[in-house]
Amino acid sequence: MNGTSAEPGTAASDAGPPGLPVASGSETARELWRLSRGYRLRLAATGVLGIVSTGVDLIVSVVIGFLVDRVQAGTADLTTVLTATAVMALSAVLGAAGTALTIVLATRVYHSILAALREQLVDDAMTLPQHLVERVGTGDLISRSSDDVTAVADAAPAVIPVLTVTAFTIVVSLGGLAALEWPYAAAFAVVLPVYVLAVRWYLRIGLGVYRAERTAMSARAQQILESQRGYATVLGFGLAEQRHRAVMTNSWRVARQTLRARTVLSMLNARLNLGECLSLAAVLVVGFVLVDHDASTVGGATTAMLLVLRLLGPVNQLLLVIDTLQSALASLSRMIGVVTIPRGSPDVPAQAASTDVRLDEVSFRYGEGPRVLDDITLGIPSGQRVAVVGVSGAGKTTLAGVVAGTHLPEAGRVTRPSRTAMITQEVHVFAGTLRDNLTLAAPGATDHDLRAALEATGAASILDVLPDRLDTLLGVGGYPLTDAQAQQLALARLLLTDAELVILDEATAEAGSTYAGHLDRAADAVLAGRTAVVVAHRLSQAATCDRIMVMERGRIIETGTHGELIDAGGVYAGLWTAWEAAR
Incomplete structure (x- = not known):
């Protein structure tokens, strides 16, 4: 019917009241898998289209390598150049069109699943046990059903295109390097652990950092909400300065957590830059050795370098949105935390x-x-x-x-x-x-x-x-x-x-x-x-x-x-x- 009033209590501690549960990574994955029911065939078709589109797009690198070898051998003529140009233009157009269609399909599935999750979040939030909402405060619930939903929805335009292109580019580029000359793929594979360790470090540290940031935002929302709801009491008892300090304290906590998140992102940037430098150096050295021993051609080495550069581009783009991705994942786990709260507690009357x-x-x-x-x-x-x-x-x-x-x-x-x-x-x-x-x-x-x-x-x-x-x-x-x-x-x-x-x-x-x-x-x-x-x-x-x-x-x-x-x-x-x- 109407909201009930909690009895007056003591002021929140610096850590704030315990909030609603946050879903673990496995719980989040299970819930997303359940919500994807009905979309899995579409997701599979999107994956196939993405791989094919990326493969077509990489033809440009292969054709450039072919031209380098023909020019070096002195067999290139106008027909060769025009044919290569036409093939590159066609592959670029088809690859771009296929990638765009892949992004559109992935975005539609993403928003369909998000809409289902949002509806379930609202339904479940309205049926949460009243004693639970009273204990944790309504600020946490409001933050999850507004700030977190917005964060996940707003992440789509930035994250989906980059994730889609990056995932398929990595798979196809590694396959292309192996098909060209296996030592090129081996050289990149040797450096690959640098990227893996960097991302693993970030996933281990970053998710907790963004969760802490979201939790701080919830505590701030609770303080603001209490001040608004108790406006008459605040004025009547002269508590304006006290409430102002409480809001400011929680706001500074949000600022500190946000700064911490940006510091972690900068540290990831340094690690990925190191990986990029080592990747180019490794492929260049391997290409020099192979060409020197007549095991590869200059055109093959050129193709290998272009494939690596093609691979590093999406990775760098991923770097620009990975903080958005982590923030969205933290918000997603908070949303699913509400959805997965067990119902029918034995403590209920x-x-x-x-x-x-x-x-x-x-x-x-x-x-x-x-x-x-x-x-x-x-x-x-x-x-x-x-x-x-x-x-x-x-x-x-x-x-x-x-x-x-x-x-x-x-x-x-x-x-x-x-x-x-x-x-x-x-x-x-x-x-x-x-x-x-x-x-x-x-x-x-x-x-x-x-x-x-x-x-x-x-x-x-x-x-x-x-x-x-x-x-x-x-x-x-x-x-x-x-x-x-x-x-x-x-x-x-x-x-x-x-x-x-x-x-x-x-x-x-x-x-x-x-x-x-x-x-x-x-x-x-x-x-x-x-x-x-x-x-x-x-x-x-x-x-x-x-x-x-x-x-x-x-x-x-x-x-x-x-x-x-x-x-x-x-x-x-x-x-x-x-x-x-x-x-």
Whole structure:
């Protein structure tokens, strides 16, 4: 329904809160292989086309070597030159066309797989256990579904052409060297470990560096998001400077990680330059020895050098985008980390066969802090409405979160119905039409159902002031709703879910006393016939419930009906007296 509020906690450490899991290389490969189902034949055809195109493109080097030998032998004439020129032009055109088509096909497959992954990421992110999202913070999840998706998508134009050309060029060039004279291939193969070790070093170091950079970005996003969401609190308590320092600290951490990534890239550049120098030197020396012993021709040595130069060009291009590739791989592993989170954790509250709610010896604490709930045992029969009251800090909101599954107890067992919905006092109006806001809870609801829900919660009058009624845009840039109207909308949305258990955590507290009666009546309509837990801000709302529980320091100290607790003359009676006096 609406986002739930975490209890106040301590400030994040310098390392930041633990984030969502990051997929390993093998997990990423397995998930990509699964997502490629349906595209594998197309990928195979793309590979064949790429090899053929690259092979055709390398004909130019062979023809130049042929011309060098004919010129040296004195047998070259105008026909030879024109024929060689025509062959080179044709091979260049066909090779370029084939390479372009290969890149187009590879890009289409890439974006199709990425679209499937993005859809699965959104689907899985929306069904993550609430307690998990609350623990790691929403900043990490937002960063993965925005920054990381963007990084992977933006990498396509730079990475795919270079990767495609480089992979096929290496394969075909090595084959061409071996077919020309095996010593040329052997000379390059001797130097090849320099490239292999350089890339292996970078893959070992670089991926961790980029993951650290992305993690730092997530921590920064979390700090910015918390500052925005708690804007009123920040101003009210004079915390602007403190929040500014927190954002700046995380921003400098991002800068340090980014600088570290660029340093690693420069070190890779030096290693690859060494490999390039050794490759050219090795082929030149071998060519000189072979020509000197009449084992090869000058044209053959020329062809070998051109093939090596042809090979080094794509490798250098790869160098220019390898940081983008590593960043994209780091983002990809973070996206797949969300997709591969196991569902159905045994810690999730058990689903009751009926609409009863049961807590057995439940305890809970935030992090390493003191217990907020201490050995709570209670049962709520089907259809009963229970109010939870107590002074601030008694544990009311935490108890509601444990029942809803937002918080997992450190001890004990929670049993609740499968269809459970919760509204907190921080109701949210989504950017979209009024119809969109309501059908989020019931996608199959008709306009008649939507109007009935609005009427039941006393919100039908909203339609009269909206210029386009159900089609009126709300949220950012749309028609502004008052706090009371937003809460009525949230209650109507909850009514449409037809939940078996409804939890209201001071869900009608923000509208003030002017609209208190309207919202209490709307809440009554939503709770009618349902099992309910109501964290009551106004004791008048608690008095209408079937049973009232009074909490103090994480324990239930009184329970009974309104009349029974008044007659007992305990804590609730004192709260009621103070409430009546304030009214």
